[in-house]
Amino acid sequence: MVININLNPTVPPLPNITDKKNVDVRYILVSPYVTAHLYWNKEISELVYEIEEPVLQENEKEALEKLERAMLELININVAVEKNLEATTSYIDKTARLLIDELNMKISSETYEKIFYYLFRDFIGLNEIDPVLRDYFVEDIECNGIDTPVYIIHRIYRNMRTNIRYTDMEKLASFVEKLAQRTGRYISYAQPLLDGTLPDGSRVNATYTKDVTSKGPTFTIRKFTKIPWTPTQLIGFHNVSPEMLAYFWMLLQYKSNILIAGGTASGKTTLLNALAFFIPPEARVVSLEDTREINLPRENWLPAVARPAVGLSKGGEIDLFAILKNSFRQNPDYLIVGEIRGKEAFVLFQGMASGHASLSTMHADSVDTLIRRLQTPPIELSPTLVNTLDCVAIMTHATMGQKETRRLREIVEIVNVDKDGTAVVSTPFTWNAANDSFYFKKQSKVFEKISIRYGIPVIKLQKEMMTRTKLLYELYKRKIFGFTEVEEIINNYYKNPVQVLADFNIEE
């Protein structure tokens, strides 16, 4: 029997529900073992987040405990962690089977599958909260001690209590030690505070003693999503066309302002990260976000993360608005804001009006909605400020065959926003769902702006865009997908385009 475990099941679109009482959704976290069930619990009048794991019978529980004990004696957890996942998974599998043999345990293959999941979870993963950590929609996990539910912050439904609860002080303490170990730090009664980073980039805060907090050890984890996809990977997934990327490359080089819009989990942040590859290597970039997701392929970069008033930092809240204002002191060439939601948009647009280029995302399904939302509370920008926006890329969910995927549905340029707030737009790029193709329909109005600002003829900009299209397509054809490889080629292109084109046999 082959063990089959998929830690990255596809992220489904979740309905945005205004009345929390109607929430009732389920999705897979670890296929085929674990699902999350989110629903309104009438008895407590609260939204709950329930992890549904394989159910073990009494005798199965005993078998699992026996195996875990034996395994603990045998393997060094640190060795097992964070190497290659496939290798560690098969290592756990082999060791478990060996022990079952040695201990002469009778275990059916059905039971073994379930037990394997728990071994995997507890040895490779982070125990009870492991599936929660793997949930794309979870931003924050918070445990305030024993005998109280672990809470999460969900991207869509916000604060929710989970069905995870630590009841044993010792067990929670040893879990916090494990967290510390994974961050490469040390926590003890003498040093009871932990502030560290997990291997995947998530931030951990924890306390160890009973004195610091009343209910025993506590922890808060702010999640960090994975390594970003590169522009060529997005071409590979057919999320965008090479022309679209080359267009953004031109816009970014000439300091334009780009906003990525779309629904929840439509791939906005993914696209933002990929576009950041096109920012000139020597430019100074400041990024700001609520949850750490942005990971830029560059050195000249100052990342900042807003601090929420949760867990230990209660009272120490620093919001996006505050850090955004502060960031202008660092005089960035480019400002990247993970997601704009409220009053920070005002600071961002002022920055754009005074010549800082910007790249950010915002939740909106269409340009009309977006333009309206920018001009109504809580954002309330003047039409003049909205005018500083050059273009909006709209991401969307798409189901192709059986597969759930993402597409860049259209790129809309803001030509002018009138005094009454209505916008004149132009749509150079569109995606046609019927045949799943991208079209470059019209000339770019933003190129005209760039042409005036920089004194470069539009035709030259167009030609350059076509050259870059060829280059990106060639990189994709040669399967150059890696983060550092792609970064290097784009940076080299900025410094010595002729050489790079020659390297890839591209004629201008």
Ligand SMILES: Nc1ncnc2c1ncn2[C@@H]1O[C@H](COP(=O)(O)OP(=O)(O)OP(=O)(O)O)[C@@H](O)[C@H]1O
């Ligand atoms: N082309 C794609 N194909 C499949 N999955 C994708 C694709 N692009 C993004 N995803 C996945 O979808 C999830 C959401 O992506 P991302 O965070 O970029 O979306 P978002 O629009 O920024 O979401 P949010 O509304 O939460 O900010 C991620 O897990 C990401 O890996």
Ligand SMILES: [Mg+2]
């Ligand atoms: Mg996002």
